[in-house]
Amino acid sequence: FWVSAILSLSLSLSLSLSLSLSPLQLRAAAQIFLLSVLSFPVCSQFSKGVYAIIGLYDRKTVNMLMSFCGALHVCFVTPSFPIETANQFVIQLRPELQDALVGVIEHYGWNKFVYMYSSDSGLSVLQKVLDTAAEKNWLVTSVNVESMTGDSFLKVFKDLDKWKEGNIIIDCETERLTGILKEIVEQGKNAKSFHYILANLGFLDIDLTDLRKGGANITGFQLVNNSEPSVSRIVQQWMEFDNKDSKMPKTGLKYMGALTYDGVKVMSTAFQYLRRQRIDISRRGNAGECLANPPAPWGQGIDIQRALQQVQIDGLTGHIQFNEKGRRTNYTVSVMELAPSGPKKVGYWNEDEKYVSTASLSRVNNDTHGLLNRTYIVTTILESPYVMQKKNHELLVGNDKYEGYIVELAAEIAKHVGYQYKLKIVSDGKYGAKDPETQKWNGMVGELVYDKADLAVAPLTITLVREEVIDFSKPFMSLGISIMIKKPTKSKPGVFSFLDPLAYEIWMCIVFAYIGVSVVLFLVSRFSPYEWHAEDYEEGQSPEQTNEFGIFNSLWFSLGAFMQQGCDISPRLVDLSPENAYTLCAVWCRVAVYVLCG
Structure with missing residues (x-):
């Protein structure tokens, strides 16, 4: 394309200068280099006496090209992605997109989204988005898609389902972007619940037909205004030039071609200015020779650089103007959306006004008015008494073949809204579910998702999974299904119902503990001298020592303590030694309190 631009601009330039000066022509010299042998072809171009270079770079070659141009003072005009550089000899034709993208994100009110990017277009846009996200507390999930395969994309899309994320930004060059959009369609992520920026x-350079079928929301940016007469004229000239070579496929003007054309026009304008000012830019000696030792910078290169930065023209990509760093300024980018009828402009962004929305209610009204000029496909399912075939349906055609509640409801809706429709029975006879293996939808939901029908009127249950891919209206019927529980009948408590609060194992442990405590209390009382005392005796009789804690009294005391009931006997408190019966009784009473409280 840039060869065609040079031919047309060279002709106009020669005619404009031939009256007062000798004719000036732009000569095209194209060369394709390999990355491994980049230095020699670049140096050979410098040795041929070039005044400026227009070309592309990638992230692997950009530093080397910048170094050559900065050392030799030769300007490099490029439509490639913008970069941060202090090299004044780089003229960047492509406008920066990060501020426009942030403006659109703020317009839609996104605070959580996924950012898919590829480093082949630079990382300046991603860095700007992340910086803004840190300031405004956005939650951004970045995914590098540069080396992804089909399986990797499948994993990413599964993660999107897990995160329940439907807002996605894709930052890639056109070639890689086309492949990603193809994967999105294959994985069924082009439903209405997804919004892609x-x-x-080059929004109009991308084929979005399959995405439009799924109903996904697509927003993008357009640099070239194809409705401008000047743009249409240049495109027509380009197509005529393309027709001369039958071996090349006919393609429309893409934004990279428009940037290249504008780059040639910028160079043409700059050299025209230098000739009019009679500034001598001829090459002398070995100036600009990178093979010289040491390399000799070109003294007149600074004059060309200043002339290029001072250019202000209107090109295919709008107003072209550069700042002191060689970057585009004072430009306007159109914001586009994918409507059912095709791409439409919904706003624009520039440095002064920021994002301005041009969408109006009139456009919505026009889309609603279009309902009258189209027959909509309404999918439904045979289900008595909602949709049934009439007895003589073989003799009838169209919607007259069916009867039932849904048939009458669809007719009333069409009458109220005012549109034409055609009932279509779902082909597989299913309501709609998602296949766990293929991740595809079937039934009526599938026909809506894959754009086989425009509307579904059926006894379709509203579920969360279905709401993620299609929109539901208010339900026209509630079935009133509820859970019926039989009233429990009162039963008389059993003899051992008092054991219900605790498990039988617990009761067995309590019984064994009760017996054990009673036996230990009996033994301790036997060996403890404090539990023996003399009974009353008459004179002349010897005193008899007795112990109140016999085996039966020990059992009775333990039972009374557990039941928190009183008892006529109790151990004596002399000290708190472990062999004292009082200590044992205190521990047992504490255990009884714990059991009753639990």
């Missing part, structure tokens, strides 16, 4: 300046 394409961080690319």
Whole structure:
């Protein structure tokens, strides 16, 4: 394309200068280099006496090209992605997109989204988005898609389902972006619940037909205004030039071609200015020779650099103007959306006004008015008494073949809204479910998702999974299904119902503990001298020592303590030694309190 631009601009330039000066022509010299042998072809171009270079770079070659141009003072005009550089000899034709993208994100009110990017277009846009996210507390999940395969994309899309994320930004060059959009369609992620923003300046250069079928929301940016008469004229000239070579496929003007054309026009304008000012830019000696030792910078290169930065023209990509760093300024980018009828402009962004929405209610009214000029496909399912075939349906055609509640409801809706429709019975006879293996929808939901029908009127249950891919209206019927529980009958408590609060194992442990405590209390009382005392005796009789804690009294005391009841006997408190019966009784009473409280 840039060869065609040079031919047309060279002709006009020669005619404009031939009256007062000798004719000036732009000569095209194209060369394709390999990355491994980049230095020699670049140096050979410098040795041929070039005044400026227009070309592309990638992230692997950009530093080397910048180094050559900065050392030799030769300007490099490029439509490639913008970069941060202090090299004044780099003229960047492509406008920066990060501020426009942030403006659109703020317009939609996104505070949580996924950012898919590829480093082949630079990382300046991603860095701007992340910086803004840190300031405004956005939750951004970044995914590098540069080396992803089909399986990797499948994993990413599964993660999107897990995160329940439907807002996605894709920042890639057009070639890689086309492949990603193809994967999105294959995985069924082009439903209405998804909203994609394409961080690319060629929205009209991308085939979005399959995405439109799924109903996904697509927003993007357009640099070239194809409705301008000047743009249409240049495109027509380009197509005529393309027709001369039958071996090349006919393609429309893409934004990279428009940037290249504008780059040639910028160079043409700059050299025209230098000739009019009679500034001598001829090459002398070995100036600009990178093979010289040491390399000799070109003294007149600074004059060309200043002339290029001072250019202000209107090109295919709008107003072209550069700042002191060689970057585009004072430009306007159109914001596009994918409507059912095709791409439409919904706003624009520039440095002064920021994002301005041009969408109006009139457009919505026009879309609603279009209902009258189209027959909509309404999918439904045979289910008595909602939709049934009439007895003589073989003799009838169209919607007259069916009867039932849904048939009458669809007719009333069409009458109220005012549109034409056609009933279509779902082909597989299913309501709609998602296949866990293929991740595809079937039934009526599938026909809506894959754009086989425009509307579904059926006894379709509203579920969370279905709401993620299609929109539901208010339900026209509630079935009133509820859970019926039989009233429990009162039963007389059993003899051992008092054991219900605790498990039988617990009761067995309590019984064994009760017996054990009673036996230990009996033994301790036997060996403890404090539990023996003399009974009353008459004179002349010897005193008899007795112990109140016999085996039966020990059992009775333990039972009374457990039941928190009183007892006529109790151990004597002399000290708190372990062999004292009082200590044992205190521990047992504490255990009884714990059991009753639990």
